[in-house]
Amino acid sequence: MHTDKSALPLWARAPSSLSLEPGELDLWRIGLLQPDWIKDRCRQVLADDEAGRAARFRFPADQDRFLITHGAIRHILAGYLTVSPEAVRFEYGNYGKPEIVGDGSNLRFNLSHSADLAIAAIVRESRIGVDVERVRTDASCMEIAEQYFSAGEIAQLKSVSSDQQTEAFFDCWTRKEAYVKACGAGLSVPLNSFEMPFGSAQEAAALFTLPTAKSNDIRFGTMYALSPLPDYKVATVVEGREGHKIRYWDWAL
Numbered sequence: 001m002h003t004d005k006s007a008l009p010l011w012a013r014a015p016s017s018l019s020l021e022p023g024e025l026d027l028w029r030i031g032l033l034q035p036d037w038i039k040d041r042c043r044q045v046l047a048d049d050e051a052g053r054a055a056r057f058r059f060p061a062d063q064d065r066f067l068i069t070h071g072a073i074r075h076i077l078a079g080y081l082t083v084s085p086e087a088v089r090f091e092y093g094n095y096g097k098p099e100i101v102g103d104g105s106n107l108r109f110n111l112s113h114s115a116d117l118a119i120a121a122i123v124r125e126s127r128i129g130v131d132v133e134r135v136r137t138d139a140s141c142m143e144i145a146e147q148y149f150s151a152g153e154i155a156q157l158k159s160v161s162s163d164q165q166t167e168a169f170f171d172c173w174t175r176k177e178a179y180v181k182a183c184g185a186g187l188s189v190p191l192n193s194f195e196m197p198f199g200s201a202q203e204a205a206a207l208f209t210l211p212t213a214k215s216n217d218i219r220f221g222t223m224y225a226l227s228p229l230p231d232y233k234v235a236t237v238v239e240g241r242e243g244h245k246i247r248y249w250d251w252a253l
Contacts, residue, residue: 025244042071095186128183141169174235
């Protein structure tokens with residue numbers, strides 16, 4: 001399955017220091033196939049607990065993806081905070097979602113990776129979640145949907161033509177994952193307990209309201225969907241109804 005390249009956003013290399021105003025949303029595209037010197041630079045900035053997690057991966061490729069993803073987010077956040085990557089400090093919620101500790105605590109971010117690509121999403125103040133998935137034509141889409149989607153989403157997926165069903169499934173899946181990650185509550189939010197906007201991945205933004213959301217979950221939010229590369233889907237959910245100016249950055253050292 002291939003996404004129309006004309007629909008892909010334009011990504012640019014970011015300056016070394018960035019400001020981020022309320023109402024702006026920065027999305028970062030991080031390639032996970034990097035030369036050894038990049039891997040070494042990433043490894044050098046990890047905290048001890050992160051280095052320990054990387055070392056526990058059985059396969060070198062998985063270890064490399066972890067250290068590049070976590071090294072890259074440290075370099076990225078350091079550019080906003082004007083500190084060294086090693087100086088960025090995190091605390092983790094009950095379900096493992098990281099937050100910045102210290103002067104940059106109003107900078108909110110989330111991170112996701114799939115296959116050879118990671119995506120970071122960064123805003124001010126609002127809770128945020130992001131999910132990236134590589135579209136796999138061998139996935140048992142309807143079987144998975146019937147287990148994890150709401151009744152309304154299942155019905156909408158069944159209404160899609162068979163040649164578009166896989167793409168529609170991944171559109172919906174990334175949006176649901178992004179919402180759960182934005183809430184910060186992990187899988188304590190059942191995926192079939194809510195519905196996200198359903199439709200084209202090229203939708204610029206969609207406001208949503210979830211009347212049945214629990215007290216700590218996001219009731220009002222904005223969902224952004226895009227294709228960062230052919231055969232990849234991304235969804236970002238930001239708490240609140242305000243629209244955002246999106247900037248697209250390619251990470252590089």
